[in-house]
Amino acid sequence: xxxxxxxxxxxxxxxxxxxxxxxxxxxxxxxxxxxxxxxxxxxxxxxxxxxxxxxxxxxxxxxxxxxxxxxxxxxxxxxxxxxxxxxxxxxxxxxxxxxxxxxxxxxxxxxxxxxxxxxxxxxxxxxxxxxxxxxxxxxxxxxxxxxxxxxxxxxxxxxxxxxxxxxxxxxxxxxxxxxxxxxxxxxxxxxxxxxxxxxxxxxxxxxxxxxxxxxxxxxxxxxxxxxxxxxxxxxxxxxxxxxxxxxxxxxxxxxxxxxxxxxxxxxxxxxxxxxxxxxxxxxxxxxxxxxxxxxxxxxxxxxxxxxxxxxxxxxxxxxxxxxxxxxxxxxxxxxxxxxxxxxxxxxx
Amino acid sequence: xxxxxxxxxxxxxxxxxxxxxxxxxxxxxxxxxxxxxxxxxxxxxxxxxxxxxxxxxxxxxxxxxxxxxxxxxxxxxxxxxxxxxxxxxxxxxxxxxxxxxxxxxxxxxxxxxxxxxxxxxxxxxxxxxxxxxxxxxxxxxxxxxxxxxxxxxxxxxxxxxxxxxxxxxxxxxxxxxxxxxxxxxxxxxxxxxxxxxxxxxxxxxxxxxxxxxxxxxxxxxxxxxxxxxxxxxxxxxxxxxxxxxxxxxxxxxxxxxxxxxxxxxxxxxxxxxxxxxxxxxxxxxxxxxxxxxxxxxxxxxxxxxxxxxxxxxxxxx
Numbered sequence: 001x002x003x004x005x006x007x008x009x010x011x012x013x014x015x016x017x018x019x020x021x022x023x024x025x026x027x028x029x030x031x032x033x034x035x036x037x038x039x040x041x042x043x044x045x046x047x048x049x050x051x052x053x054x055x056x057x058x059x060x061x062x063x064x065x066x067x068x069x070x071x072x073x074x075x076x077x078x079x080x081x082x083x084x085x086x087x088x089x090x091x092x093x094x095x096x097x098x099x100x101x102x103x104x105x106x107x108x109x110x111x112x113x114x115x116x117x118x119x120x121x122x123x124x125x126x127x128x129x130x131x132x133x134x135x136x137x138x139x140x141x142x143x144x145x146x147x148x149x150x151x152x153x154x155x156x157x158x159x160x161x162x163x164x165x166x167x168x169x170x171x172x173x174x175x176x177x178x179x180x181x182x183x184x185x186x187x188x189x190x191x192x193x194x195x196x197x198x199x200x201x202x203x204x205x206x207x208x209x210x211x212x213x214x215x216x217x218x219x220x221x222x223x224x225x226x227x228x229x230x231x232x233x234x235x236x237x238x239x240x241x242x243x244x245x246x247x248x249x250x251x252x253x254x255x256x257x258x259x260x261x262x263x264x265x266x267x268x269x270x271x272x273x274x275x276x277x278x279x280x281x282x283x284x285x286x287x288x289x290x291x292x293x294x295x296x297x298x299x300x301x302x303x304x305x306x307x308x309x310x311x312x313x314x315x316x317x318x319x320x321x322x323x324x325x326x327x328x329x330x331x332x333x334x335x336x337x338x339x340x341x342x343x344x345x346x347x348x
Numbered sequence: 349x350x351x352x353x354x355x356x357x358x359x360x361x362x363x364x365x366x367x368x369x370x371x372x373x374x375x376x377x378x379x380x381x382x383x384x385x386x387x388x389x390x391x392x393x394x395x396x397x398x399x400x401x402x403x404x405x406x407x408x409x410x411x412x413x414x415x416x417x418x419x420x421x422x423x424x425x426x427x428x429x430x431x432x433x434x435x436x437x438x439x440x441x442x443x444x445x446x447x448x449x450x451x452x453x454x455x456x457x458x459x460x461x462x463x464x465x466x467x468x469x470x471x472x473x474x475x476x477x478x479x480x481x482x483x484x485x486x487x488x489x490x491x492x493x494x495x496x497x498x499x500x501x502x503x504x505x506x507x508x509x510x511x512x513x514x515x516x517x518x519x520x521x522x523x524x525x526x527x528x529x530x531x532x533x534x535x536x537x538x539x540x541x542x543x544x545x546x547x548x549x550x551x552x553x554x555x556x557x558x559x560x561x562x563x564x565x566x567x568x569x570x571x572x573x574x575x576x577x578x579x580x581x582x583x584x585x586x587x588x589x590x591x592x593x594x595x596x597x598x599x600x601x602x603x604x605x606x607x608x609x610x611x612x613x614x615x616x617x618x619x620x621x622x623x624x625x626x627x628x629x630x631x632x633x634x635x636x637x638x639x640x641x642x643x644x645x646x647x648x649x650x651x652x653x654x655x656x657x658x659x660x661x662x663x664x665x
């Protein structure tokens with residue numbers, strides 16, 4: 001077989017294949033729940049109900065989507081430039097650490113301190129990705145492996161922090177940090193509803209990233225570098241400096257996930273602050289076809305599946321790992337669908 | 349004082365025995381990755397495929413298969429996920445980064461799902477009877493080298509044997525030449541009448557089988573049980589080891605042993621006065637930091653297969 005590029009794919013092709021990918025994913029999920037001894041459609045129904053069935057469920061889904069919007073944006077921005085940032089997990093934790101460090105020092109100037117926590121987090125996350133990117137641009141070291149390996153280093157660093165320097169003296173010996181001061185938490189978006197401003201911030205970030213990509217020179221340069229770095233260099237675009245800027249942006253966005261989880265939801269830092277939000281961000285970004293506004297939709301979808309699978313598992317006894325399989329399958333189908341929407345398979 | 353402690357560790361046979369043991373799963377998986385990359389395909393599915401192999405190998409033995417049967421089952425399960433990876437990346441030419449990560453997520457989630465399904469509500473996973481040390485006659489009586497090198501389990505000897513086989517096949521057979529050719533210049537290889545798609549897919553499928561056996565080493569020879577997170581980044585370290593070994597089987601094995609020696613060393617250093625002063629997390633982070641440093645040093649003079657990560661599509665030039 002051989003692939004033939006389609007110059008101007010029809011919109012049926014462009015949207016039909018991704019839609020088929022979703023259908024195929026649902027089929028796989030049905031088969032798996034049947035294997036697990038549950039009624040396939042009942043399982044899917046329970047997932048949907050668990051994610052959207054009540055006010056509490058919807059709020060839980062929105063809360064879960066918040067860090068995923070940030071990590072999804074981080075990945076989408078980087079992948080657009082073909083910068084393979086697989087280290088959003090480490091950048092998230094760097095942001096969380098900085099949030100705790102600034103948020104637990106007594107200043108007494110709340111209106112200044114909360115924004116500084118966010119800025120500090122962004123700086124920390126950007127710095128964490130700056131290392132691998134400089135290694136890439138200076139020495140040609142593949143950033144996939146360095147960002148992946150650094151996730152493990154960062155997690156051990158956090159583990160040391162919450163057992164040592166940042167440990168909560170009132171924590172009954174549990175490895176967690178001193179909590180951020182009550183006044184320094186993100187307020188709720190609507191009085192009485194358990195949804196913090198991290199979600200609003202994530203939406204604003206998505207719109208800003210979209211504007212940046214669609215309307216600014218940097219957005220244009222990022223696309224050019226991603227499409228063909230050699231051609232971009234030939235056209236006079238400073239490829240390395242574009243990559244560095246992309247990295248700072250991507251790392252900063254991922255760090256905001258850590259900031260919003262600590263300042264909005266948990267209040268303190270633990271080793272299990274993130275159940276893999278950084279890695280799930282890759283799925284979110286791919287399902288969104290790397291579009292910043294699509295990231296919001298995809299993050300809600302992915303968060304819904306996780307929240308729904310939790311309640312489904314309690315009711316139907318199918319392991320929660322069904323959600324992870326479902327999302328991995330969705331990712332692979334989506335990549336395939338994207339390929340098929342741009343290429344025609346010729347058998348001969 | 350610390351220097352003395354370090355020296356005593358380095359001259360003990362048990363330290364080197366541990367290093368060889370720790371190196372074994374890395375050798376299997378590194379050889380698997382090396383095979384994929386020599387054919388031109390980066391396989392980031394490695395981490396998940398190791399998890400899958402660790403689970404299937406262990407579960408097969410738990411269900412009553414002999415140990416070598418478990419190894420075979422692990423190998424087969426690795427080939428299945430390798431086939432998935434190869435189908436998406438080779439004929440369809442999809443992004444090797446994204447597909448690889450997708451395969452890792454899928455294989456890991458599937459292994460955990462199957463584990464929970466097969467053993468619901470178990471708090472501590474059941475143990476199996478693992479491979480036992482198998483002293484090589486005569487050689488194991490040599491002082492120092494005997495206990496260090498020749499009192500290992502059969503699976504460890506297999507790891508080193510496999511390195512030899514991969515080296516011979518890659519450099520001394522027409523098949524190996526063909527595999528290297530499609531990784532260096534697929535268009536020229538195709539002009540010679542070689543099937544680029546077939547060779548690349550074959551290399552990825554077999555290589556993924558080796559990765560899964562590397563994972564199975566953990567459950568069948570090292571820990572005798574299956575735990576979540578037991579692979580713990582070893583797959584990513586193997587990708588670094590391939591670069592460190594400059595895509596050559598011999599150097600990759602050397603790298604794996606060197607790396608394992610550091611790993612065995614950090615465990616022992618934790619028990620000295622140094623371990624009382626420094627946080628244990630620093631010792632645990634050392635292998636990952638070391639891998640990054642090795643990547644930086646080696647990447648400047650490594651001979652990357654020229655067509656690594658470049659999909660080949662007939663008629664497109």
